[in-house]
Amino acid sequence: MAYYAQLVLNGVIAGSIYALFAVGLTLVYGVFRFINFAHGELIAWGAYLVLLFALPPISLPLYLALIPAIAGTVLIGVAQDRFVYRHLLQGHRITLLIASIGVSYFLRNTLRLIWGSDLMTYGIRPVRGIQFAGLSITPTQLLMAGTAVLFLVILFVLLTRTLLGKSLRAVADNMELAAVMGVPMQRVRVTVWVLAALFAGVGGFLLALDTNLEPAMGMTNMIKSFAAVLLGGAGNVWGALLGGLFIGMAENIGVAFFSPGYKDFISFALIFLLLILRPQGIFGVLTGMR
């Protein structure tokens, strides 16, 4: 029994990381209606910038290094919009998609130019998990799940209680109409990118804390994060969390029954089935951002 409970727990943790990545994607997708392939690179940049500030010559402690690192990630996120996406919003969506693939290539290779392709680590010693009722969880994992939930709550409050959040939702509903109604488009756009980059950067840091750093680290979790977005209903913040948790649990529980070589297959098959059975997303009825 504890075995299955632990699998569920692992699924929850993995899912909360997917969710943390998915939120940025879902915001961008909700407002601009395109899949930002370069989101994974924001994740990697977040993690690497922490490393930059934590290593000599700057040598900040990790939690302090996080601050300038996130600022840097946000800067990259806003720059993506300023120099590329902004000019393409009027065009065909596939144009945006391909441009984001280009941005992704560019950012990933810049990363490799600076830090090389080798694996890196923050050098945190592994610790034994905390044992609780036969379950085991590490402080890092707790931190990951906690941060994911905390950020989502903050975001939800931001979206539903503040004027800026409301304008953002208006734009997500209908961009042209919102512009006509006098919603400050510029501010909304920047806000979306700041939020997306913020989530990506923090997510990247946590992922690196749990495992290690490499230039492609963001890419690996991207497909599933995007699937989480769609499962939860595009633009729906809570949906992204639930979608992420769903995928995380599905693939982890599947390991008990199938060859782990089919780990991804299980989650993909479920995504496929769900897409077909409930195209509006599993949690389409829940009210979130939209």
Added chain:
Amino acid sequence: MDYLLHILIVALIYAVFAMSLNLELGYAGLYNFGHVAFFGIGAYTSALLSLAGLPVPLGMACAMVAAGMAGALLCVPALRLTGDFFGIATLVFAEMVRLFFLNERWLTKGPMGLPGIPRPSWVGTGIAAMPMFLVLCLLLTVSVFLLVRWVAVSPFGRALKVVREDEYVAQALGKNVFSLKTRAVVAGSVLAGLAGSLWAHYITYISPGDFTLNETILVLLCVVLGGKGTNWGPVLGAFAVVFFQEALRFLPIPADLGRLIAPLQGMVYGLALILIMLQRPEGVISEYRRSRVC
């Protein structure tokens, strides 16, 4: 110049692959992000059958049939979805197909791949086969090109464009949208299967790693850069992409900077993509150019 022959063959195979995607993306407006699945199914079918002793042309025919059937199979559920949802469903489907190749070792030898795939006996073996293989590819590419063009200018192609422009209008005008899309996907899959089987017989070695999302992205680039919804666009795009990638090999960069070359190339590649999308988003050949003149 076997190297040039090699690039030409690769470019031609990609041209077929790109034309098959263009049928779906350009004409029918279907965002198929898993097109490599059909390329892979074609490659594996053809490779396995010809390794089992079947003549290569028969293997290629079977590859097309298998890919087409897989396409039809995908359509039944996936075409209920539209736009990005169809895209993500196909992407996921392609990953599932790849994982099948990777894990079903009794059939595909899994990650070890299938070496020693034979070439058609009449093109010869080894390096001597290159010119004949080029001729084969050229013949097939030209036939596919003519075929696709024939379909594109037919009322069928026009109906596909209606579906692409506005599904509601298409329905209101009595078009069976589901059936039209299905036929587009099946036709696209059959041609992708042909491209995949050509690939397998040319390279003579395939493994699941050859059929990842990266390949889909590459062929997507061919179509979009060349100009989607046009006849020449995908062909031009395929040649441009293949030649551009190979040309990067010739950039005179000192060997001491070896470590920097690859990332720099990647940066150039990314930057080029961004610039092209900013400057000429409709691709080199525009579908609407003719009408813009008048």
Added chain:
Amino acid sequence: MLRVEQVTKRFGGLTAVDHITLNVGDTGITGLIGPNGSGKTTLFHMITGFYTLDRGRIYFQDRCISGRPPHTISRQGMVRTFQHTRVLPFMTAMDNLLSAAPDQAGERLCSVFFRPGRIRREEEAHRERAKEILEFVHLTPLSHQLAGRLSFGQQKLLEIGRVLMARPRMILLDEPTAGINPTLIRHLVNILRGLTARGIRIFLIEHNMPLVAEICEKVFVMDSGRLIFSGLPAEARQDARVIEAYLGREDRAA
């Protein structure tokens, strides 16, 4: 011609169309009017198969069409336009029309490859008809222009031309005169009259009351998803319920 029996459509808790029964006979032009949000467009969507019915049945030429997909209904001769003009912007005016030709052999892949002669002959015929229709809606000079580049009014005309191309027995028009200038309205009225002369029946949603009074032989009035009146346009103006629907909302609410 068209019989609608007891049809109902609900969206969540809202009943958009509530037990509507109406019969569009062999009249030239029939109008469907009612205040905004009264369910007119929803009813059109249901008749043409774009929305499923929660209950009720619809008959067209005495055949049950409810539950059939839109394209089948269209092929039976009931073709519609949309509230917002929907031309195919990246296709030429000519192609817009050609694509609407019904039952094209060339839309079957087999014939594309194996019966090129038949397709060529068919295309010739369609092209001729499309030219006639362009002439009829006064768009001949623009036949090779991209539809997206036409003016709003021209797009309206093209849309009607496209419907004609489909050889309909009945046309459903959703607000054909919305947003076009008076001159063009006259032009449109002439075209519609020309159509009825050819034996095509028209069912339209319209807000322009004088126009409805002028051209419609019969009107149905809807309010809050219910049918509140059917009869002659002149009678509708005097009907208490119709007046209340348009003016007396507050009274009823109180």
Added chain:
Amino acid sequence: MKKMIFLLLGLGVLFCWSPGMAESDEITVGAVTPLTGKLAVYGEGFQQAMLLALDQVNARGGIHGKPMKIAFEDNNSTSKGSVSAIQKLITIHKFPVIFGPAASSNFLAVCPIAQQNRVILIGAESAASAITRCGSYVFRVFPSDRLQGKGVAELALDLGYKEVVLTYVNNDWGVGLADVFKEVFLKNGGRLLDEFAHDEGKTDYRSEVLRIKKNDPEAVVNLTYIKEGATVLKQAYENGVDVQWLMGSASKSPKLVALAGGAAEGVIGTYPTFSQQTPQYRAFKAAWDRKYPGKKLPIFGEYNYDMVKLTARALKAAESMSPEDIRTALMEVSKGYRGVTGDKTFDANGDVGAAYGRWTVKQGGITDYP
């Protein structure tokens, strides 16, 4: 349109411009190396080790006074890229010798091309046993999987573990090795409690670890790479899985310890051994530290180094620069050649033998297991 023409012209010029073809006052060999893609992590190290050997060859007068050069071609870590790269090296530059790509799947993809073109292909890190049958022009200075799979099985049995869980990375290397291991292990009375592949490149293996924990084995044979290995070790430690880890050569790297920290402590593995006490090794190590101060030795760096040195020797001994002559010379000079990685005598299939040593992690360092 004009822009297009210029672009095409530019491309044309690039194609005609090819280094190394006109200049005959240097001897160049080709190398297909993963500089981008998923193997780029290792590719850099291979390249550095090759360049180190090259420096030494040239410092001692090159090949009959002509400097030796290596033209690197990237293969994107894919078989497609490898085929493209080797086509270029063979047909444009007409190099008689080419250093093959890492990862057996990529190596196997280019083998037939080299064999058919009668160009010598040498591998320094491809272990798949299928390579043995590649042909007479294909060599490798790295021992075949067969030896290592056997080595791991013997290690497990020697340590007294009759019941183990087997997990391996789901790629050509892992599957090939696991197959040999299983064969030998089962034949000698071993029993597998569970056996499963794990995906390459994941960040989360906790559920796989749990599956190990469920079987409660004394030892786990984990045939995997550095990144996957470190993640598995770390997450197993966190989950309180205390077993004896038995690993292969691909995860033998200080990086493993750096990534997994204390969790790697006590791991025992096998690797194709060579004594680190030989003068060759000490010279190599000293040269490495001189050229790349502060850099850790890359995985398989020694093999790449030996490959270049041995090739240089063959080039010197060859009667002409034709592949046939070089091939003969290569067979000849390899006899009894003692490189950093030991005896490099090629057998008839172009394979080398190897003694398998055992490594372990002790106090954060990799040392030989006694």
